[in-house]
Amino acid sequence: MDWTAEAIERLKALWAEGHSTAEIGRRMGISKNAVVGKAHRLNLPARPSPIRRDAVPRPAPVPRAPRPMPVARQLPPPMLRAAPVAVAPVVAAVPAAPVVRAFPAARPRFGSRSCCWPIGEPGTSGFSFCGGEPMAGKPYCTEHAALAYVKPRDRREDAA
DNA sequence: CCCTGATTCGC
DNA sequence: GCGAATCAGG
Numbered sequence: 001m002d003w004t005a006e007a008i009e010r011l012k013a014l015w016a017e018g019h020s021t022a023e024i025g026r027r028m029g030i031s032k033n034a035v036v037g038k039a040h041r042l043n044l045p046a047r048p049s050p051i052r053r054d055a056v057p058r059p060a061p062v063p064r065a066p067r068p069m070p071v072a073r074q075l076p077p078p079m080l081r082a083a084p085v086a087v088a089p090v091v092a093a094v095p096a097a098p099v100v101r102a103f104p105a106a107r108p109r110f111g112s113r114s115c116c117w118p119i120g121e122p123g124t125s126g127f128s129f130c131g132g133e134p135m136a137g138k139p140y141c142t143e144h145a146a147l148a149y150v151k152p153r154d155r156r157e158d159a160a
Numbered sequence: 161c162c163c164t165g166a167t168t169c170g171c
Numbered sequence: 172g173c174g175a176a177t178c179a180g181g
């Protein structure tokens with residue numbers, strides 16, 4: 001794949017529109033791996049991934065309490081040994097339809113780590129990303145995060 | 161099995 | 172840098 005500026009532009013646009021990597025690949029005539037690979041390298045905002053490879057520390061050794069003898073009084077309360085259920089703070093991130101385009105939208109530069117809320121019509125020359133300072137741990141600035149993180153609904157076919 | 165996206169690693 | 176292979180969850 002020859003990643004011309006145009007190709008990258010298209011990738012960003014389709015990515016911002018919320019298409020799946022496979023769909024983007026189909027539209028661009030490349031594999032989804034190429035898409036996700038490039039997107040990754042471009043530091044495009046990661047989509048809610050179905051998997052998590054990190055922070056999967058084995059469910060605690062749960063050291064069998066070496067209960068020596070069936071002496072009831074010596075056994076510790078079961079709840080003290082129960083493996084705690086790790087509750088992941090999962091936030092269903094659903095990019096809302098970017099029909100709003102009335103903000104100032106300072107767009108210094110897209111790339112490193114800046115607000116990736118799409119500004120303008122994807123594919124057109126004026127299209128860009130907000131570029132504002134993102135909230136901690138989020139791909140959007142405070143204003144756009146408010147728009148982006150909405151009720152978990154159908155996230156397909158919702159782009160303008 | 162289908163889908164999804166992320167990471168790895170030889171090229 | 173690239174992306175197929177692989178992984179991993181739904």
